[in-house]
Amino acid sequence: MSVLLDTGIVYAYYDRSDAWHARARALIQGEQRGLILPAPVVPEVDHLLRRRLGAKSHLTFYAGVVEGYYLIADLPKGAYARVADLNRRFEDLDLGFVDAAIVALAETLGLSRIATTDRRHFSPLAAALSLQLLP
Numbered sequence: 001m002s003v004l005l006d007t008g009i010v011y012a013y014y015d016r017s018d019a020w021h022a023r024a025r026a027l028i029q030g031e032q033r034g035l036i037l038p039a040p041v042v043p044e045v046d047h048l049l050r051r052r053l054g055a056k057s058h059l060t061f062y063a064g065v066v067e068g069y070y071l072i073a074d075l076p077k078g079a080y081a082r083v084a085d086l087n088r089r090f091e092d093l094d095l096g097f098v099d100a101a102i103v104a105l106a107e108t109l110g111l112s113r114i115a116t117t118d119r120r121h122f123s124p125l126a127a128a129l130s131l132q133l134l135p
Helices: 007-014 021-030 041-053 055-066 079-089 097-109 119-129
Strands: 003-005 035-038 071-073 113-115 132-134
Touching: 003 097, 007 021, 007 041, 007 055, 021 113, 035 041, 035 097, 041 055, 041 097, 079 097, 097 113, 097 119, 119 132
Parallel strands: 003 035, 003 113, 035 071, 113 132
Antiparallel strands: none
């Protein structure tokens, strides 16, 4: 079964000084079933890499996208209602668009595995929606 990637885990993969780097690297390099990168995550990763690590890092990320290392998954039009629903249902978490979109995409694709460093948002979602958080 494939795994959906959140912004933090992808960023940590490229930032060797990040506390999650070793875990992100092991997961991303060891995953054999498909690394699905939700389209809404791409600009967030790009922004963080350019801002924190410089141009070379985000170009390395682009190469991974272009070469097919990541499978880019767009959010289907029908999933936007689910994004809004998740933000209403979990209003106390202040999810925002991208985190809710990752969950909506997981549901749309029939996936339960989400790789994330964001336990504050995703732990309650995982408990309520039967998601598996990695690493």
